[in-house]
Amino acid sequence: DAKTTQPPSMDCAEGRAANLPCNHSTISGNEYVYWYRQIHSQGPQYIIHGLKNNETNEMASLIITEDRKSSTLILPHATLRDTAVYYCIVRGWVGAGTASKLTFGTGTRLQVTL
């Protein structure tokens, strides 16, 4: 699985959009970009994932560049409850019955402030 690079920390004012970047310059064609977050010591929470196209769900939007070497997770209106460590993970599509672990890096610690 491709390696990812994220800034160690970011701040965002409540109500503003939080844009979290991720670099994955060695990503290959069948690898997906996943985003998870971990609030304090809770279990990691799945946010969104995508392959090529931009994706949006009720939690966030994922923008993947055309060359797929980087992506941005957007929380459109950050709240204090979005304060967490955000992990960008690249993982390939795997066949049925094969291993499909997630490899977590150090992530970005997002602090949302009033």
Add this chain to the structure above:
Amino acid sequence: DSGVTQTPKHLITATGQRVTLRCSPRSGDLSVYWYQQSLDQGLQFLIQYYNGEERAKGNILERFSAQQFPDLHSELNLSSLELGDSALYFCASSPWTGGSYEQYFGPGTRLTVT
């Protein structure tokens, strides 16, 4: 609430002892994963089971073992415990192994070895 349950939430035990952590996956999910999160190592994959069979091993010590039962719940057994085994242990599940399915994490078991 991810639908994944883990028991117990907290466990305090002494060095040299043995403990069992339990995980119930989301209804219908066949694949179970175990991860360990310690302060100095971050989130690390330990082992994966799919429909009762081991599928992948990560950084799991020989003192640790796991199994997945016919009802799909899983147990992680930790023996000859050392101080360094103190960590959060998370279980995750996904519908099957393979594809691009996301994993859903439980709330974790905090193990303290004294």
